[in-house]
Amino acid sequence: MSEPKSPTPTPAGDTYKGWVFKWTNYIKGYQRRWFVLSNGLLSYYRTQAEMGHTCRGTINLATAAISVDDACNFVITNGGAQTYHLKASSEVERQRWITALELAKAKAARMQAESDDSGDDFPSSSVGGGQGGGSQNSEVQSTLRTLGSKVEDLSTCNDLISKHGSALQRSLSELDSLRLTGEAGDKIRQVTERATLFRITSNAMINACRDFLTLAQTHSKRWQKALQAEREQRVRLEEALEQLAKQHNHLERAFRGASQAHSSADNKGAAGPGKGEASDEDDDNEFFDAMEDAPEFITVPADPQFHKRSSSNASGLNSDMCSDDQSLNEEPLAMNQESPSQELVPLRKRRTRIPDKPNYSLNLWSIMKNCIGKDLSKIPMPVNFNEPISMLQRLSEDLEYHELLDKAAKCHSSLEQMCYVVAFCVSAYSTTVYRTGKPFNPLLGETFELDRQRESGYRSLCEQVSHHPPAAAHHAISDRGWTLRQEITVASKFRGKYLSIMPLGTIHAIFEKSNNHYTWKKVTTTVHNIIVGKLWIDQSGEIDIVNHTTGDRCHLKFAPYSYFSRDVARKVTGVVMDKDGKAHYVLSGTWDEKMEFSRVMQSSRGGENGAEGKQKTVYQTLKARELWKRHPLPDGAESMYYFTALALTLNEPEEGVAPTDSRRRPDQRLMEDGRWEEANGEKQRLEEKQRSARREREREAASQRASGQSEEAVDEDSFVDHSMKSAPHDTHKALWFESCEDQITGERVHIYKGGYWEAKELGTWEGCPDIF
Numbered sequence: 001m002s003e004p005k006s007p008t009p010t011p012a013g014d015t016y017k018g019w020v021f022k023w024t025n026y027i028k029g030y031q032r033r034w035f036v037l038s039n040g041l042l043s044y045y046r047t048q049a050e051m052g053h054t055c056r057g058t059i060n061l062a063t064a065a066i067s068v069d070d071a072c073n074f075v076i077t078n079g080g081a082q083t084y085h086l087k088a089s090s091e092v093e094r095q096r097w098i099t100a101l102e103l104a105k106a107k108a109a110r111m112q113a114e115s116d117d118s119g120d121d122f123p124s125s126s127v128g129g130g131q132g133g134g135s136q137n138s139e140v141q142s143t144l145r146t147l148g149s150k151v152e153d154l155s156t157c158n159d160l161i162s163k164h165g166s167a168l169q170r171s172l173s174e175l176d177s178l179r180l181t182g183e184a185g186d187k188i189r190q191v192t193e194r195a196t197l198f199r200i201t202s203n204a205m206i207n208a209c210r211d212f213l214t215l216a217q218t219h220s221k222r223w224q225k226a227l228q229a230e231r232e233q234r235v236r237l238e239e240a241l242e243q244l245a246k247q248h249n250h251l252e253r254a255f256r257g258a259s260q261a262h263s264s265a266d267n268k269g270a271a272g273p274g275k276g277e278a279s280d281e282d283d284d285n286e287f288f289d290a291m292e293d294a295p296e297f298i299t300v301p302a303d304p305q306f307h308k309r310s311s312s313n314a315s316g317l318n319s320d321m322c323s324d325d326q327s328l329n330e331e332p333l334a335m336n337q338e339s340p341s342q343e344l345v346p347l348r349k350r351r352t353r354i355p356d357k358p359n360y361s362l363n364l365w366s367i368m369k370n371c372i373g374k375d376l377s378k379i380p381m382p383v384n385f386n387e388p389i390s391m392l393q394r395l396s397e398d399l400e401y402h403e404l405l406d407k408a409a410k411c412h413s414s415l416e417q418m419c420y421v422v423a424f425c426v427s428a429y430s431t432t433v434y435r436t437g438k439p440f441n442p443l444l445g446e447t448f449e450l451d452r453q454r455e456s457g458y459r460s461l462c463e464q465v466s467h468h469p470p471a472a473a474h475h476a477i478s479d480r481g482w483t484l485r486q487e488i489t490v491a492s493k494f495r496g497k498y499l500s501i502m503p504l505g506t507i508h509a510i511f512e513k514s515n516n517h518y519t520w521k522k523v524t525t526t527v528h529n530i531i532v533g534k535l536w537i538d539q540s541g542e543i544d545i546v547n548h549t550t551g552d553r554c555h556l557k558f559a560p561y562s563y564f565s566r567d568v569a570r571k572v573t574g575v576v577m578d579k580d581g582k583a584h585y586v587l588s589g590t591w592d593e594k595m596e597f598s599r600v601m602q603s604s605r606g607g608e609n610g611a612e613g614k615q616k617t618v619y620q621t622l623k624a625r626e627l628w629k630r631h632p633l634p635d636g637a638e639s640m641y642y643f644t645a646l647a648l649t650l651n652e653p654e655e656g657v658a659p660t661d662s663r664r665r666p667d668q669r670l671m672e673d674g675r676w677e678e679a680n681g682e683k684q685r686l687e688e689k690q691r692s693a694r695r696e697r698e699r700e701a702a703s704q705r706a707s708g709q710s711e712e713a714v715d716e717d718s719f720v721d722h723s724m725k726s727a728p729h730d731t732h733k734a735l736w737f738e739s740c741e742d743q744i745t746g747e748r749v750h751i752y753k754g755g756y757w758e759a760k761e762l763g764t765w766e767g768c769p770d771i772f
Contacts, residue, residue: 016100018093020044023085030087037061037100040108042076042084059084062108066101074098099160106156107149147216151209158206165199297575297617299586299598347455350649356639358674360384383679387437387641388672390662392448392462393650394439395474395488399450400646401427402458402478404628409481409511414550415584418576421509421518422545422554422587423595423628426572429523429539429558430630433570433592434642436527436535440668441470443690444732445769448662449756450650453479459757465734465750467690471505473737475752481512487749488522494530501525506745519744520545523558539570539591548744551579558591575600575619586619587627594629598622656760659768660735666772686772693769694732701731735767 016037021030022044033044036051043058045051064078071091077083088094172192401424408420442464450460458478465473469489476484486507493500503522510517523541540560546553556574559567570592576585583603589595598621605617634645651663651672662668667686670679737750759765 016097016104018097019089020097021087021089023087035086037104040104040111042101042104044084057082057084060108061101061105062112064105066098066105068094068098076101102160103153103156107153110149110152147213151206151213154206154209158202161202162199165195168195297573297586297619299588299619299621301621301623351652352634352645352648353636354388354640354643354648354651354672355674356636357641358676360676381438383440383667383671383676383683385438386440386671387435387643388440388668389641389643389647389651390440390442390446390448390665390668391470391490392442392446392464392472392474392662393647395462395472395486396448396450396460396650397431397644397647398428398474398486399452399458399460399476399484400431400631400644401628402452402456405478405482405484405509406457406480408509409478409513411514414514414516414547414552415576415578417511417514417516418518418545418547418552418554419585419587419597419627422556422574422576424509425507425520425543425545425556426589426591426595427628427630429591430593431644431647432525432537432539434537434633434638436537437641440662440665442472442662443467443665443686443771444694445660445735445771446662446665447658447660447736447756448650449657449760450476461736461752461756463734463736463750465737467694467732471750473734473750473752475737483510483512484508485510485751497528497530499527499530501527506742506747506749508744514549516547516549517744518545518547520556526560553577553579554587556587583617583619586621588624589627592630595627596624597627598624656763658756658760658765660771664772690771693771697731735769 018035019032020035022033022035023029024031033046033056034048034051035042035044040061041058042061042064043055045054045056050056059076059078059082061076064076066074066076068074072089072094073085073087074094074097075083075085086097088097169192172188172195175188404420404424404427408417408424411417411420444464444467446464448462453459456478457480458476460474460476462472462474465471465487466489469491471487471489473487474485484507486505488503488505491502491504493502502524506519506521508517508519520543523539523543526538526540528536528538538561539558541558543556543558544553545556554574554576556572559565559571559573561569568590570590572587572589572591572595574587575583576587577583583600586598586600587595588598598619600619600621602620603617631644633642634640634648637643640648651668653663657663665686667679667682670676670682734750736752736754736756738753739748739750741747742749742751
């Protein structure tokens, strides 16, 4: 063998793994493979790095036969369907593998035999699992089963010892029959006696373990009663503590309401007369006082003196605060400043419906069971899991609430502007709350334009600039003084019960008037109940939105959903601070409904409200006001993939778009029309066409290198630099975007280089690839 000697396999708990040579064919012979033995399954990989995404083969040892060929070779077969001819680097290593395989086979056989009636043995383990006795009984029985399993392992070892010991004694007897005399005969008799003693000792050890298990089973009922009593005592203490917390919260609210009754009546006399005592509690909610689940900070209503000073203009500082606060309530739309001639131009009427989603059934588990732990962007999926929209169009949906950026562009204060930018950041997730369908993965070179200049003053262009990893560049510019750009790479992992989607990349918002430059990233999206139950989506994580011009920042937290939390679901909180760390605004709301803001009048550190000795910051704020609210869904949205009014128009056929535009994708169009079987066939054709184009580019690159061209001629393209590890020979060059280093983040990104809208106006699309 030319390969290096395999290292000794290592056990890790119930897992056994190491390098073994596997017979492949008569040309390659034995090849070195990485084998992993776990839970009665023997799997192998080419390298250890493949374990995260690819398995070359798996055999179930419960029904497998294990045999030994010679000193180093052994064979594993499950009756003809699968046979592994394996070779260890030494006889000692082979024996280690044989022992581990025999143990795993015995355990797998026991588990298979017990699986049919396991539900009848412990019926209480699946009922009332979270309430006292059932849970504790299940834990005790599980412990006993574990002990029994370990004793069975010892029994299997004893059987193996007996088997090999008998063979050893037979061999020694055969040697003894040769009538060896002198020292050799004495040594053989001595070894025989020691082997017999070893068998007797191992049998005694097994008997002792069985006695221990019997004793444990005898006393299990007494243990269960003691554990049940402890659980009930803990439940009673938890209930008492919860009652005390509720009483404390009620007393605190009553005290606050009594101390501010006069000011509350003045502030709310016009808004809600006749509410009585209930209005005091509503006022607390209006200031989103987070007493229980806000680890970072607490907000309380500001002292009434701030309201009086602001209204009477007694202080210049407070007058400025009041005017700033009121400016956030204005509706500065650029549409109001348009000339009458622009208002008379008829606007295109957009569609308000698409064909209803067909009711196609599909066995989800049959497809997803082989995808656990893998990146879904590299796995071909049928359109049954999709929605008739591409990832480029989904990215353009970030502009659903573009008016927030229009308002931000008119702000004179960078801190006010930050509030609108934060609201825009949160609003991008409101379109995902019911959208459990997967967008189409764009083809390399695919584009999507969203021209709403006449209606809303902005234009947007997206292009798929990389395929592995999948990356899309997006550029939007508005006549109302802002530019938005981003390059997003989506990584996804299927974890069995849920799917995690991690967007990678930075979003930039630049405002022309103030030259303020904001950046932020996206949070993780999680799709729950992939296999069983109703699908639902959650957003979780933290975002830092930074103004690189002034140093202002906002730390935004998306709270993950929890069954045990009493707080509102999908909650988002944040604090807007200046470069010195002084808080000016507190923002709160939900990513699927609305966001509110409150101006901070005073802040302090509060030790008495801290959890586990940690102090929280207490912000005294003015009355909360609405900053953003989600638009209602169109009628019948549940049968149209829960698309918003904007999403319904994205795939609408449009004249003059580029040949690479997502609206021209045949598989996506067929799916929207309800012809899913034809869409699946067309999707496979497009994917194979893309793979062929990739191979052709790689051949051309190899030919250029072989002909003596410089590496710079090949590597000048941004995609090669951007994803060198995943596609070192791909020379695709983006058509409308160019690669450069971002001056703000230092990342290598694609930025719009111009020319698209000019080409559309002229109707010339030279250089557009034929991807459809």
